[in-house]
Amino acid sequence: MTPIRHNSSGSDAVLDAVRDCVLAVGVRRTTLTDVARRAGVSRMTLYRRWPDVRTLVGDLMTREWVAVATRAIPEHRPGAHARGLLVDGLVAGVDSFRAHPLFRKIVDVDPELLLPYVLDRRGASQTALLELLADGLKEGHADGSVRAGHPERQARSLLLIVQSFTLSLRTMTDEDDPELDSAAFLTELRSILERTLTP
CATH class of the missing domain: 1.10.357.10 (Tetracycline Repressor, domain 2)
Structure with a gap:
């Protein structure tokens, strides 16, 4: 797991979104596109901070x-x-x-x-x-x-x-x-x- 590097409320919204996605469909079926949509941010914003779903799930x-x-x-x-x-x-x-x-x-x-x-x-x-x-x-x-x-x-x-x-x-x-x-x-x-x- 990677350490949590982003402690802003924006990061919390993204982590909340990935939690919701994982609870709904599991890690393998969660995509950064789904997370971005739920969090209300662009995919590029996510890619700049988390290179992949596994890194994001690690922080979660x-x-x-x-x-x-x-x-x-x-x-x-x-x-x-x-x-x-x-x-x-x-x-x-x-x-x-x-x-x-x-x-x-x-x-x-x-x-x-x-x-x-x-x-x-x-x-x-x-x-x-x-x-x-x-x-x-x-x-x-x-x-x-x-x-x-x-x-x-x-x-x-x-x-x-x-x-x-x-x-x-x-x-x-x-x-x-x-x-x-x-x-x-x-x-x-x-x-x-x-x-x-x-x-």
């Missing part, structure tokens, strides 16, 4: 995924330690990602779009998520609620865990069995994270 995914992660971070509560907030945020984040309409559409229609970020390289949204995780871990180190360790390595390990739950959970669930439904696995994720982070 970065915007959407970082927003999901940021919303999942709980507000500090009196007496709450950083580990609890981090675990709450990660579990809520997995649940929110899995429910996000854009994520669901990509997984259902264009899953190959996610493969490079699972198998080959880190994307801009993953880098942003790692920064959020490292900050939370450092707070946990400072208040003693997270076991000592290299915060960047710990952040990468946590991201590997939650990515797996986000991307693959539906392959393991049986929604007809309360012991194997999504909620049961999110409880299991909480336990894994607590045990991983507790000093």
